Amino acid sequence: MRPILMKGHERPLTFLKYNRDGDLLFSCAKDHNPTVWFADNGERLGTYRGHNGAVWSCDISRDSTRLITGSADQTAKIWDVKTGTPLYTFNFDSPARSVDFAVGDKLAVITTDPFMGLPSAIHIKHIARDPEDQTGESVLILKGPQGRINRAVWGPLNRTIISAGEDFVIRIWDSETGKLLKECDKEDGHKKPITSLSKSTDGSHFLTGSLDKSAKLWDIRTLKLIKTYGTERPVNAVAMSPLLDHVVLGGGQDASAVTTTDHRAGKFEAKFYDKILTEEIGGVKGHFGPINALAFNPDGKSFSSGGEDGYVRLHHFDPDYFNIKI
């Protein structure tokens, strides 16, 4: 079907997230205003105003009442989804990059970038039911990885944290003690910075995308490499279909090289791969720049992509898509 072009951001997109019911789509961009859209028709519902820098990522609570965002203005904010009012602000000494609610929404993991001599860090915060009781204290701070941590998410039963970033290594940490439990195999691992990480719906495995032009599928408990998907482009964004055994990879060349490359050479396509056979199924073109963000609707019947060009494209699948055989 014709994609719905959602124009609301003035700067490149950075992150996309559906709520659990799949009726709302939250988008983050380098402009300062996270935006919420109707996931069905792409109508804009509203924006969350208050950040003073690029917003790098967001997460939505299970009941769709709380939104958490991490921004380059060195804060992470919790918002009331319905009214758009900021409920609490976590202040850091460096830009906040990735945010993720734990199962039960009582904890959140927030990563901060290396900045002015400070190393990158992973912070675990308590999220209070009532915003009145919210405090800024960290339950735990993890440090160690070199360079930026691009994404940190919760493992099964909130017992572990999985982090990945610029030092090519995927790590599993104990979320209670802060101990480093596992690092991915050097041989199997990515050879260039990891840009994105996306968990499966049931949280049993996850997909990482890297500038080394590949995406890799890992078991979340053992950190065993299951699959590798090779592409021709650096991968900026990854997503897994909750319905079919498909994965989507998005990317393109560096933003700085966009103007000097033919649009056909850039390959700003969202590429679909068979999850099991790791073979390419097809591609969805459209963006005028690399794809920075991808997300599947939890029903698996639509997905959206966000590009360096500032657009979100919402694609509802044609019926043919569900009968693809390779």
Next chain:
Amino acid sequence: MADVMSMEDIHATAARLNVDLSSLDLSSIRLPPAEDFGVVSDDEDLKGEESLEFEEGFANIIVVDNLPVVPKEKFDKLEGVIRKIYSQIGVIKEDGLWMPVDPETQKTLGYCFIEYNTPQEAELAKEKTNGYKLDRSHIFAVSMFDDIEKFMKVPEEWAPPETKPYTPGENLQKWLTDEKARDQFVIRAGTDTEVLWNDARQSKAELVYKRSYWTESFVQWSPLGTYLATVHRQGAAVWGGATTFNRLMRYAHPQVKLIDFSPGERFLVTYSSHEPSNPRDTHRVVINIFDVRTGKVMRDFKGSADEFAIGGTGGVSGVSWPVFRWGGGKDDKYFARIGKNVISVYETETFTLIDKKSIKVENVVDFSWSPTDPILALFVPELGGGNQPARVSLVQIPSKEELRQKNLFSVSDCKMYWQSNGDYLAVKVDRYTKTKKSTYTGFELFRIKERDIPIEVLELENKNDKIIAFAWEPKGHRFAVIHGDNPRPDVSFYSMRSGTNTGRVSKLTTLKGKQANALYWSPAGRFIILAGLKGFNGQLEFYNVDELETMAQAEHFMATDVEWDPTGRYVVTAVTSVHEMENGFNVWSFNGKLLYRMLRDHFFQFLWRPRPPSFLSPEKEEEIAKNLKKYSKKYEAEDQDVSLLLSEQDREKRRMLKEEWDRWVSEWKRLHEEEKLERQKLRDGEASDEEEEYEAKEVEIEELLDVSEEVISFD
């Protein structure tokens, strides 16, 4: 050996480290035996190689002998004379001239040492002044300082050289006996060089040999495919073997830049150019011709870059490569180079000029050999402002007899194209129009193999069309031309003999408005690729010239290179590292079906391994072509087996992958189920994430929108 410590040093160090030396029994320390302390180096290059040239070596020093023996008073005068002679050749280092004096008699000893800035200068000085006559009784004997030691060691008595027992070498042509008749190719990407089989049936490439840092600049196959040559700082090397690649021979040539094989791969020409120590001088060029098998230098040429830069348009630092062009086909009998007003033809029996002199041709600017016969084609441009016409002439070697000559008027430029069998020569002639403001192009077609070599003039229908590309059909009678001025030029095909008309060239067809700027004939003829490289972004058209029809059109975006395999079955298009993106290559069948592709970052080179010519006689080849059905049956059956096997393997592989995946999924399901309760607890008892919490209910809602009553009359 490294520094030798004095005893004081040892004491000082000991004091610094607070070690009481007297408590140490130095003789109790035992070093492992031998110079390498028992650790054998595994670097074979280190063992085999002669020590590299070091800055502090003596290669830049010469010894001049047979000088006059003079008393003290005349010392300065003699030194002045010597300095004058030798500073003309190169820059003598400060205090670089030393003439020893006998302490008893205060007379010179009749020799001196001269140190130059570079070894090249020293060598040049030795060459130029050895045998220099200062006067009748003083003829200079000049030698390299490094050689003196060698001369001293010459044994007094001659001993017969040992004859080494013969050890049979490997079969260097083993790759030709491949059961599946596949071809090999070499690729260079990043620091790796790989040789692979093109396994087109399986749609993939199979690795034969891979090595990192195999070469320091590029690799090159020898013309018959026997050797793979690599280029290093110390020289060139060739590799080959039955199953893998071993180093067969090395050719020492410091700082070698370019190499070139003779067509029969008997000889290897290496080239280097050296910075002069005096910046006003030109670069010094050294060219060596090696015998490929023995590694012996057959002849070397040295001189300034200018001497090698005449004619041609100039490639690397003014020298057009190859400087020496090989003639006479695969026998490697002759080679020639162009000089000022001369063509120097050498023969490989003695490596000297034929008849001991070059062929004098006033103002010659270009020449080329017939690919098969010892015939030279020369081009001399117009002289005296048009009073003397330009000419193209064919010269027979070794007789130097002129076979045919053609005068051409108001010519601006000429280019010569030989057909691969040497049957035809096409000369593209750019002529001035009457106003001399623009040029137009025509062709002079020579039929070399016919009596008296008839020449035919061919002009395009539209005389003003620019010629973008020209190519002969290999081993055939046809040629293709891309011509036209507009962005989409036309492509025309001509035949030198068509049907009844064997003596005249005739046009076969013209394809209008093609996105093409390069022509690539299949080495077997008949098929051609019209390629639009560079500005056309890699457009490809696979064209059958027999049927005059397009077989396929395709695109390999940004393609920079097109290479047919030596059999004409497959063709490769590659994007090399001139582009940043898309680096890698595509393998196509001759009719334009994409078989497989390989992507490699920093992709530098793709080269098919050439094949030596077939041993089949032309009659036999014709017979096979006629009864192709009979021969092809066997291969078709094989192909079918392979494709069946492939689909079988594919199915099996898929099944395995599926099973493996299912195992993962069931494991995950189990763990997910186990953790269900705990997850529920984390969510404050809220039911877990499964579908069960949703209940699909059909609810019927009736809404009354409007009620109205109307009385309908029955009439």
